[in-house]
Amino acid sequence: MSYSQVGSHRSMVFDANRNELYAQAIRKFVTADSVVLDLGAGLGVHGLLAAAAGAKRVYLVEPEPVVQIAKEIARANGLADRIVVLEGRIEDVELPEQVDLIISVFTGNLLYTEDLLPSLFHARDRYLKPGGHLIPDYAELLLAPVSAPDIHAKHISCWSEPHLGLDFSTGRRFAANEILWLNRDELKSEQLAPAAVLSSGDLTRMSRADCRGEAHFKIEKSDTCHGLLGWIRIRLGDEWLSTDPANPEVHWLPALLPLDPPLQLEQGEEIEISLQRPAQGDWTWATKAASGSRRHSSFLARLDGPSRLRKMAPDYSPGLNQRGENTRHVLAMMQAGRSNQEIAQSLAESDPKAFPGVESAMQMVQGLAKRYGK
Amino acid sequence: MLSQHVLLSPEALFQEIGGEGVILDLKSSSYFGLDEVGVRLWQLLQADPNLQAACDTLLAEYDVEPPQLEDDLIKLVHQLAEAGLVTVE
Numbered sequence A: 001m002s003y004s005q006v007g008s009h010r011s012m013v014f015d016a017n018r019n020e021l022y023a024q025a026i027r028k029f030v031t032a033d034s035v036v037l038d039l040g041a042g043l044g045v046h047g048l049l050a051a052a053a054g055a056k057r058v059y060l061v062e063p064e065p066v067v068q069i070a071k072e073i074a075r076a077n078g079l080a081d082r083i084v085v086l087e088g089r090i091e092d093v094e095l096p097e098q099v100d101l102i103i104s105v106f107t108g109n110l111l112y113t114e115d116l117l118p119s120l121f122h123a124r125d126r127y128l129k130p131g132g133h134l135i136p137d138y139a140e141l142l143l144a145p146v147s148a149p150d151i152h153a154k155h156i157s158c159w160s161e162p163h164l165g166l167d168f169s170t171g172r173r174f175a176a177n178e179i180l181w182l183n184r185d186e187l188k189s190e191q192l193a194p195a196a197v198l199s200s201g202d203l204t205r206m207s208r209a210d211c212r213g214e215a216h217f218k219i220e221k222s223d224t225c226h227g228l229l230g231w232i233r234i235r236l237g238d239e240w241l242s243t244d245p246a247n248p249e250v251h252w253l254p255a256l257l258p259l260d261p262p263l264q265l266e267q268g269e270e271i272e273i274s275l276q277r278p279a280q281g282d283w284t285w286a287t288k289a290a291s292g293s294r295r296h297s298s299f300l301a302r303l304d305g306p307s308r309l310r311k312m313a314p315d316y317s318p319g320l321n322q323r324g325e326n327t328r329h330v331l332a333m334m335q336a337g338r339s340n341q342e343i344a345q346s347l348a349e350s351d352p353k354a355f356p357g358v359e360s361a362m363q364m365v366q367g368l369a370k371r372y373g374k
Numbered sequence B: 001m002l003s004q005h006v007l008l009s010p011e012a013l014f015q016e017i018g019g020e021g022v023i024l025d026l027k028s029s030s031y032f033g034l035d036e037v038g039v040r041l042w043q044l045l046q047a048d049p050n051l052q053a054a055c056d057t058l059l060a061e062y063d064v065e066p067p068q069l070e071d072d073l074i075k076l077v078h079q080l081a082e083a084g085l086v087t088v089e
Helices: A006-013 A017-029 A045-052 A065-074 A117-127 A149-155 A170-175 A305-310 A322-335 A341-352 A358-372 B036-047 B051-061 B068-081
Strands: A036-039 A057-062 A083-087 A099-104 A128-135 A138-148 A197-202 A213-218 A223-238 A238-241 A255-265 A270-277 A286-289 A290-296 B006-008 B013-018 B022-026 B028-035 B086-089
Touching: A006 A065, A017 A045, A017 A099, A017 A128, A017 A238, A036 A045, A036 A117, A045 A065, A045 A083, A045 A099, A045 A170, A057 A065, A065 A083, A099 A117, A099 A322, A117 A128, A117 A197, A117 A341, A128 B013, A138 A270, A149 A223, A149 A255, A213 A358, A223 A270, A223 A286, A223 B022, A255 A286, A255 A290, A290 A358, A305 A341, A305 B022, A305 B028, A322 A341, A322 A358, A341 A358, B013 B036, B022 B036, B036 B051, B036 B068
Parallel strands: A036 A057, A036 A099, A057 A083, A099 A128
Antiparallel strands: A138 A197, A138 A223, A197 A213, A213 A270, A223 A238, A223 A255, A270 A286, A286 A290, B006 B086, B013 B022, B022 B028
């Protein structure tokens, strides 16, 4: 998801349920001497709450330029003298001091989804004072087997129905391996067993951001299992925030991990569920029960899979494609201190097929300059 | 070696589109790429672990000299075994 526009932050800034729990935790930890880091600050809502709670200084760290607006918001609220905006990734910026509190929203829809936890660990290890606090400081990922016939019909079995006289059933095996991120009003499902924690972590100590867990469930009611409903719980000070669809709506979405074909389960039957995802990798979920077994993976839904994934194999020598050669050309000239105009001219001459004119070369040069220029 | 059985790892997920294939090893979380012949071999071994039978089918499907194909298959199976994606019995 892109967070480069103000509009994309609306659901987070105005997430009253989530932010009220954050605010309570912030008030618990912040004192007049507190130095606070708001990590992945966005428009700085949590950092501004910390400043409003009396923190001495608050660093807002955010890679997207949207964080610059937080300066104006701070001024409008009389908090500008306590707010320091650092635009960049936490790994790239430099905080001039240690902090007493790190506030983050890096737990994602399914805890590991956005691969942001390593950045939190980096910030914690580098900047958190001994005895300092994290908000949140503990996180859990839960799953429950559910009956969800409407969702299954709408998102998966629909692929087996002829449409306008055409057979789209090939799509079903891909759809059945995609995680469904659903708004709560669409997420009509019935749990067949109480949820269990598949993965959890003490954010003050953990250092790995991969997920591997399993749990056993006893089915409470005979029904068809269409998938596994997943959500997270995070501890904010003394309170827990859950993204369970039964709880008040928050910005984070619960997820449905489909089973296809659905599994008919009997009351009292035991089902073993496993879930794994390496950092930056694919989700794989599997069930084992007397009624049958299923295994799905987002790996099996990747349409750009084979040719791109082959390049990631440890034994593969990827070389450089033409775009890679052009990028290298541009970066070398950037390093040599040449102007964008000179670089675009040179690029257009070296690859006239890709760049019929300097203007089209300039687009690529400007993109790389924006990203990698000083 | 051709007379042996090649069993696919239950921890290996296989994905194929348009003749290219990739295996995800759930144990190591690493990817292994397969070319067209590798894809076909994997599909044949999914149905029957008999490597000789797979070789015979491939000889019927591809215009290739038997010694060359046998050599290629043995090398590939060796690589797959080293990666933990198959066991040879």
